[in-house]
Amino acid sequence: MSERLNNVFQFVEVDRKDPKKKPLITRKGQFVEIYKPFEEEVAKDQSHRCLECGNPYCEWKCPVHNYIPNWLKLVSEGNIMEAAELSHQTNSLPEVCGRVCPQDRLCEGACTLGEGGFGAVTIGSVEKYITDTAFALGWRPDMSKVVPVNKTVAIVGAGPAGLACADILVRNGVKPVVFDRNPEIGGLLTFGIPEFKLEKSVMTLRREVFEEMGVEFVLGTSVGDDVPFEHILEEYDAVFLGMGTYKAMKGGSLEKIFLVFMKH
Amino acid sequence: MVSNVNHCQGFEEDESDFINFKGKQVIVLGGGDTAMDCNRTSIRQGAKSVSCVYRRDEENMPGSRREVKNAREEGVQFLFNRQPVEIIGKDKVEGIKVVETVMGAPDENGRRKAEVVEGSEQIIPADAVLVAFGFQASPSPWFDKFGIETDAYGRVIAPKQGKFMYQTTNEKIFAGGDMVRGSDLVVTAIDEGRKAADGIMDYLDI
Structure with a gap:
């Protein structure tokens, strides 16, 4: 390993390697994630391909500006817990982004190595590897320094926006109470994105982690129907709405198609 | 998509909510990530064939290239530069009428527009058509x-x-x-x- 850590030409000697996929027969018939997890050595080898550009384009391209070169270095050195802590400083659901982000249009599309024809660093797969591995090893976000401020905020919608809002609030001592009409958190992450990209156990584990952090979930409860919005507005210090978009776009003359499809 | 998750995860309230494409010729309209999700869900349900119809070319698809590659590996056929114009069939779907397109000048966002080729209409047979053109805002009545x-x-x-x-x-x-x-x-x-x-x-x- 020490040899690798001193190798500045890792990006030349080691090709970009994505995690292995499951066999096609499994993929065609089952609703399971198609990628196998990175093995530890592969994750380290791949992470060390990062050039640590002085001005990391990947980080700028990422909408939440993840500290990508920094956590790649931590993975390369085997510091998985520190990598998880750092990854969570900028992202509330890194294990989800690692799975579903279009990396080829964002961080990996901006990677200097890709521009140079060497193949971008496998940033998304490493991002997923960090949090999955850290969770399995028992890592949880450090809440030991959080001081409660005696404020509560209602969040309507347990999708990515609502969960991210709850994450920041609870880390700052504000009590978030998240309402959602569905029986599980995630919004479209759970009820839209299929299992072959994001298995549902990911959100179940994430709910447990959020609950341990002090986020309260009121699921299977539709605000406006089961709970009047008046009550929420009165009882809480502020409200965040993250209710998504649910009306399917219809294409002018194609309206008929959708209706036909719905009936059959 | 939602009904499939509910079916697989045991959240289903009513069995008739589940839409199954087993043995069907499925056409998915759209070129984004949701379209890929529809394509690949249909494959896993055992569809006889799955074709993805998109009005631009592969270069101008909005979604992740990785998911297009995965869809193709799993057996999805892509029909690029075809703009759907009409559903064919009386009581049930029998096919879809499309026109061919060519890529024109880039729009204000730099994406090239699809321009229709006159007289290029054709009909593609299908048992089911899924529309994945994205979602629009759905504000609550109490806002x-x-x-x-x-x-x-x-x-x-x-x-x-x-x-x-x-x-x-x-x-x-x-x-x-x-x-x-x-x-x-x-x-x-x-x-x-x-x-x-x-x-x-x-x-x-x-």
Whole structure:
């Protein structure tokens, strides 16, 4: 390993390697994630391909500006817990982004190595590897320094926006109470994105982690129907709405198609 | 998609809600990530064939290239440069009428427009057609009553550049994600949720 850590030409000697996929027969018939997890050595080898550009384009391209070169270095050195802590400083659901982000249009599309024809660093797969591995090893976000401020905020919608809002609030001592009409958190992450990209156990584990952090979930409860919005507005210090978009776009003359499809 | 998740995860309330494409010739319209999800769900349900019809070429697809590659590996056929114009069939779907397109000049966002080729109509047979053209805003009927204003597209007005980030026209209420920006990536929703939390804490003087 020490040899690798001193190798500045890792990006030349080691090709970009994505995690292995499951066999096609499994993929065609089952609703399971198609990628196998990175093995530890592969994750380290791949992470060390990062050039640590002085001005990391990947980080700028990422909408939440993840500290990508920094956590790649931590993975390369085997510091998985520190990598998880750092990854969570900028992202509330890194294990989800690692799975579903279009990396080829964002961080990996901006990677200097890709521009140079060497193949971008496998940033998304490493991002997923960090949090999955850290969770399995028992890592949880450090809440030991959080001081409660005696404020509560209602969040309507347990999708990515609502969960991210709850994450920041609870880390700052504000009590978030998240309402959602569905029986599980995630919004479209759970009820839209299929299992072959994001298995549902990911959100179940994430709910447990959020609950341990002090986020309260009121699921299977539709605000406006089961709970009047008046009550929420009165009882809480502020409200965040993250209710998504649910009306399917219809294409002018194609309206008929959708209706036909719905009936059959 | 939703009914398939409910079916697989045991959240199904009514069995008739589940839509199954086993043995069917499926056509998916659209070229984004949702279209890929529809394609690949149909494959896993045992569809006889799955064709993805998209009006632009492969280069101008909006979604992740990785998912297009995965879809192709799993047996999805792609029909590029074909714009759907009409559904064919009386009581049930029998096919779809499409016209061929060529790629024209780039629009204001740099994406090339699809221009229709006159007289290029053709019919592709299908038993089921899925439309994956994205989602538009679905504001709740009670927004008005609480002074939550929306724009012409029904998106909640909650600007990042406001006095408090992502505050709506009701000062106690904040909003973010797809309902503010229109349907977009998971990571942009996460970004907005986090920034709205900062806005809320500023508002509460924390």
